[in-house]
Amino acid sequence: xxxxxxxxxxxxxxxxxxxxxxxxxxxxxxxxxxxxxxxxxxxxxxxxxxxxxxxxxxxxxxxxxxxxxxxxxxxxxxxxxxxxxxxxxxxxxxxxxxxxxxxxxxxxxxxxxxxxxxxxxxxxxxxxxxxxxxxxxxxxxxxxxxxxxxxxxxxxxxxxxxxxxxxxxxxxxxxxxxxxxxxxx
Amino acid sequence: xxxxxxxxxxxxxxxxxxxxxxxxxxxxxxxxxxxxxxxxxxxxxxxxxxxxxxxxxxxxxxxxxxxxxxxxxxxxxxxxxxxxxxxxxxxxxxxxxxxxxxxxxxxxxxxxxxxxxxxxxxxxxxxxxxxxxxxxxxxxxxxxxxxxxxxxxx
Numbered sequence: 001x002x003x004x005x006x007x008x009x010x011x012x013x014x015x016x017x018x019x020x021x022x023x024x025x026x027x028x029x030x031x032x033x034x035x036x037x038x039x040x041x042x043x044x045x046x047x048x049x050x051x052x053x054x055x056x057x058x059x060x061x062x063x064x065x066x067x068x069x070x071x072x073x074x075x076x077x078x079x080x081x082x083x084x085x086x087x088x089x090x091x092x093x094x095x096x097x098x099x100x101x102x103x104x105x106x107x108x109x110x111x112x113x114x115x116x117x118x119x120x121x122x123x124x125x126x127x128x129x130x131x132x133x134x135x136x137x138x139x140x141x142x143x144x145x146x147x148x149x150x151x152x153x154x155x156x157x158x159x160x161x162x163x164x165x166x167x168x169x170x171x172x173x174x175x176x177x178x179x180x181x182x183x184x185x
Numbered sequence: 186x187x188x189x190x191x192x193x194x195x196x197x198x199x200x201x202x203x204x205x206x207x208x209x210x211x212x213x214x215x216x217x218x219x220x221x222x223x224x225x226x227x228x229x230x231x232x233x234x235x236x237x238x239x240x241x242x243x244x245x246x247x248x249x250x251x252x253x254x255x256x257x258x259x260x261x262x263x264x265x266x267x268x269x270x271x272x273x274x275x276x277x278x279x280x281x282x283x284x285x286x287x288x289x290x291x292x293x294x295x296x297x298x299x300x301x302x303x304x305x306x307x308x309x310x311x312x313x314x315x316x317x318x319x320x321x322x323x324x325x326x327x328x329x330x331x332x333x334x335x336x337x338x339x
Contacts, residue, residue: 014201017208024212028219032232032331033247035301037239040317040326115311119304120233122313123332127235134237145237153240180314 036126038177057099058106060090062125066116066183070125080128087132091171104136104171112178126175133173141167226303227261228253228268233306235332246297247329248286250279252312253305265308267316276315283323299327 063071070077091107093100101107109129138148141163151160228251251268255261266273269282287295
């Protein structure tokens, strides 16, 4: 009885599995669902036409022209290394320096580009602005920047919501992205 | 001489009996971590890098818009184009497209639609600003600039 036990030939199993593997490698992609999250302002018509006066001191101006050159508060800036600290200092000024912001609530970082600015440069600067805000939030909530962004992605959990609210208390994310100028392109 | 001959008799086959198991493990790994290609992207996608990434909460609420130079430049030119699903669209068509995407979602979740902008690093701000203006008009105001994680520490 034991002499001819029925067996499935499994020598080709590896080949079959390799074929399947190759098929999946070719037809699928790695999902990339990460990026810089933004909330756009309401549509142009819906906005009240009233002139909102923002004091000069509460505005931190960042401009990038069509050749990707950077202008921060009217001064040309060659590299972006010090920009994050400048923004953080501006937001957390609380009226100490008369040329800087009154309070974090009023502080607005204005980012203006040209139509000819590359997306790469835009992302680089936006990343720095968001990094300054997330750094401040994280410090206020007592977590690291990375943890805070993870928490902000899952607000259904009440614990996360509490930490998130603590971090953002009194400091709205005041990033204004202006309509690009029309010099390049 | 006989010493050498003895050595050649050593069996040197690589055992292959566990090969299917190894390959199946690889297969399952790829099946779990990847997803099927839904659209063939016809624009260049050199995605820029950033540090402050946020992960999207729910994939069902996300819809993609690809912007960049067409890959077939002799056919479509070198000006950056907008691609939604499988076709190139103009900025003016975006409102229509957003409404179609919203119709696919259940009614209570339509306002949470997030548009992931997958923009080529060399694309200009001009076309992206046009897209953003249309998205504002279409009331799809949650957007995400798709980026990769920057690996070096700043």
